Amino acid sequence: MTVQANMTDTTPVAPAALAEFEAEFADQLELAADAQDLLFRAARTANSFSDEPVTDDQIRAIYELVKYAPTAANSQPLRIVFVRSDAAKERLLPLMSEGNRVKTASAPVVALLAVDNDFHEEMPKVFPHAGETMRDSLAQNAEGRAAMARLSAGLQIGYFIIGVRAAGLAAGPMAGFDAEAVSLEFFPDGKHDVLVVVNIGKPGENPWFDRNPRLDFTEVATIL
Template sequence: MTTKPLDDAALDQLFRTARTYNGYTDQPVSEAELRAIWDLMKMGPTSANQMPARLVWCVSDEAKAKLAAAASEGNRPKILAAPVSVVIGMDTDFHEHLPELFPHADARSWFVGNEALRNESAFRNSSLQGGYFILAARALGLDTGPMSGFDAKQVEAAFFADQPTVRANFISTLGHGDPATIFARSPRPAFEKFNRLA
């Protein structure tokens, strides 16, 4: 299969004109759309197909209230008002699933007894998956508002109490963005500022 560059409309939707939204319209987000996001984002590459991300899609008022209670004061109203708010967690015992997810080698053995390596890999690869979540949502015509600004331990207690090896990475709102809620775009540096050819 030969890949070709996406056209400008697709590049705009994914990157150039896409924005981080602080608020959304009243248009709902369906469970089918959430599943469609997952079905796209799960195809993104992770090291040895680790796929450590564990998502909680907060669609009920009760779930959003629990998440908002763990968030900073500025983030609480965004979480409560969004059609969906999402917890992107990471399972530090992801290696237990590698016999199924990466059957080409005994990848599980690489991580047994090495908690530091598992933590590092879980953080790196769940962050990658979080990026895929944002791009998948944009590709499907939805908008996101990724954020830090929350008490990770409180989020874990509220949503992962039954999964003690899962830690919170970041959270995001999700919906159809309201253009009135975005700021002027912040600067983006030229290639030469932060890149070099070696």
Template sequence: MSAPLSDASLDQLFLTARTYNAWLPREVTDEQLHRLYELAKFGPTAANSSPMRIMFIKSADAKARLKPYLAESNAEKSMQAPVTAIVATDFAFYDQLPKLFPHADARSWFVGKEDMIQSSGMRNGSLQGAYLIMAARALGLDCGPMSGFDQAGVDAEFFAGTTVKSNFLVNIGYGDASQHLFDRLPRLSFEEAAQIA
């Protein structure tokens, strides 16, 4: 675990990886989605709480159900993408803590503490969503994360009657670099964004 990744690996994960808006007509298989989750689930979360839940929208029927809730700028590219992942958070995640964190009564840390449930669920679910993107890139897939959608509508359509709420969307597939790929935007320098104390 002490050896740095190769420059090619860093390019694939970070440096030349891009957010794609157009997709090649190439399938992402169910087996790939299983492998993707099996990698992403190992990213760290507080007390191993693992609150992320994912709905992989792949079938024509599921895409038709999702489309009305997408912002106009996101609809076409999401319909073209082989898969759109609804990255969501289960706000009853603490019910799984006896299984996931068995060496302490971690469930009691959350029960009846709504502010803590909300903040921890959002923080750790968002972390897991980022792990999902990096795992997809590691497997040779491209991603197009998005936040332009009707969350209440998506929740009613896909998670009704549950404690699961959508967080953001990620189109997944093989990006088409010949279409709608914008020049890389600038990032803040170390001096602008970081300090060493």
């Protein structure tokens, strides 16, 4: 399965539907319409990348923005390895699904987003009022700790993708890889599980597939 998103394509998709949305709902949002487009409506999946580098400053800026993602009890289970060097790419590419190798190879940076299964050890740092108590409780509850870790890491991953878009870059999250092998290769302590691999960079030549439809509000939501 591949779940990807990219925000650098500003070519309108389904312009009639977009115009209808903007006319009816855009003024209900505090975020400026161009920022709405940047982060959401014009966001697209890049399947190729240019050779324009992604800098350390951009990587740091993304993290400093998305670290404020909401999580359970302010837990911070997400851990990231940024793969950029040729040597690191050579370790990663054989572990990607065949259909994802070319785009991963072309991305200037690839982020491996993992969950730290021992995240509870950090709770006194991030939840100072009751962090020690929560740490000790989670240490005795492996099932509850795992559920909390996956939920919170998933929230952080969603915000990470938005942060990449906010930096003017394409974010291409993928689940098409050997998760166990990637986890052991890049987190050899055995305490981390890589959940998503994210290609990051500026889009390259012919980067876009056609946008697939989304479900309508009335198909997914109920107001009681």
